[in-house]
Amino acid sequence: MKAALQNYQDRMRRVLDHIDRHLDADLDLDTLSAVAAFSKFHFHRQFTATFGLSVHRYVQLARLKRASHQLAYADALDVTDIAMDAGYDAPDAFARAFRQRFGQSPSSFRKSPVWEPWLAAFGPLDNARSKLMQTTFSTSDVMIRDVPPTKVAIMEHRGSPEALRATIQRFIAWRREANLHPSTSPTFNVWRSERRPASPADYSVDLCVGTDRPVAGCGEAIKAGEIPGGRCAVLRVVGYTDNLEPAALYLYRDWLPASGEEVRDFPIYCQRLSFFPEVPEHETVADVFLPLK
Template structure:
């Protein structure tokens, strides 16, 4: 039964990866049931039973998530182009659907996103993905590296994690103005609190970009600092890197006690190596670093 269940889940996971990779194409029941090698007469019920969302609803949310990322974090595409890529025949239809879901027009969201409705809207999508997309880590996935000290520019986020998206948006805009593109200047997140502290106001994280050039703040609250070098346990995560908490928990709860290692006084951090929506969500890559003595 275990082997049969694993095979079933792998087939469903294949469907999610296919959707991620083909958001610009016609994702109908016939094609998706073929990807899973399930009967098209039962596939929509199997999908709903597994993920708690219909196929149509899942695809809608996945396309809308990509569209919202492009609106908030990239100005390379027009609202019209983003609407077409999201599967809408006209910008007006996209604007109505967007406003109904997020309470803002696409243009308003691009200028000043309100993140609380956004987080609520994609809760069902995150829950659906988490059912099968989690990775089970093993000790073989963890390596120990001596990493160099990295000089960074830092934008701090302090307070409600629901507002982190606004800080990320400002950070990306500042990076563009400073000419620090992710392809040439590495991206790091340093977590100074739990992902969900008891009080949202206690949430604390640093958004960092590797650079040794003089920092020009351009009106933002940017400071220079460094990520100290030394021994680190490194865990590479591929796919759905929005939520790295399961990987961090594995390092702290499972790997660390069994390893005999001790941590040093610097928080766990990650380097983000590829980004959604530049790559499909299941192809995003991040590496977690747990500093060791």
């Protein structure tokens, strides 16, 4: 029974991977049921029973998520092209669907995103993925590295996690103006609080880009700093790297007590190595660093 369940879940996981990899393709029931090797007459109900939403809604949300990221973070992309990539035949149809889902037109979202409805809209998508996409870690996944110090420019986020995406948007705009592209200047997040502290006002994270350039004159939002060098336990996460809390919990709860190591006086942090929507979400990569003595 356990092997049969695992096989069933693997087939459903293949479907989610296929959707994420082929958002520009025709993702009809015939195609997706064939990927899962299930009968097309039952696949729709199987998918809904497994993930809590229909195939059509899942595909629509996945495409709208990519489109919203492109609107917010990729100014060079035309709204019409984004609409076509999202599977809509005309910008008007895309605008209606976007407004219905997020309460803003695509052009309004591009200028000034309101992130609370965005987060609520993608709750069902995140819940569906979490059912079968939970990553398990083992001690063999953790490497101990000697990490060199890295000078960084920092934009601090202090306050509610719900406002983090607005800070990320400002950070991306600033580093674009500063010509600090992720391909040449590494990206780090330093977590100075829990992901969900008791009081949202206590949430604290630093958005960092590695650079030796002076940051004086870049405005109050940017300051110079350094991620110190030293020994670190490093855990790589591949796929759906929006939430790295499970990796951090594994390092603290499971790996650290069994390792005999002691932590150093610097917060846990991550380096983001690839980004959605430049790559499909299941191909995003991040390394989580736990500083050690």
